[in-house]
Amino acid sequence: MKTVLFLLTSCTQHIHNHDLLNIEVGMKYIDVTYQLGKPHSKGLTQTGYYSDTGAPYLHEVYIYKTHADYMSSYRNCYLIFADKALRQMNCK
Numbered sequence: 001m002k003t004v005l006f007l008l009t010s011c012t013q014h015i016h017n018h019d020l021l022n023i024e025v026g027m028k029y030i031d032v033t034y035q036l037g038k039p040h041s042k043g044l045t046q047t048g049y050y051s052d053t054g055a056p057y058l059h060e061v062y063i064y065k066t067h068a069d070y071m072s073s074y075r076n077c078y079l080i081f082a083d084k085a086l087r088q089m090n091c092k
Contacts, residue, residue, distance in 0.1 A: 075091060
């Protein structure tokens, strides 16, 4: 019984690789957190500027811990947002 409880609670602080299949560029931050939960941590936050208009935007990087299954090691996935819209995913 302890093993079952451990397996049920062991994946609460990270996501699995297949969870990322539902995430698409252009999704809003609120939609991403609805699909994946809150990120493990927040990385860089800074103001950027659009090259064509020069208008400012908020550049944010959120870090999710992910793995394929319970036997694989964790890796970081960086989700990069501009004005709370997903622009890029980079998993290493």
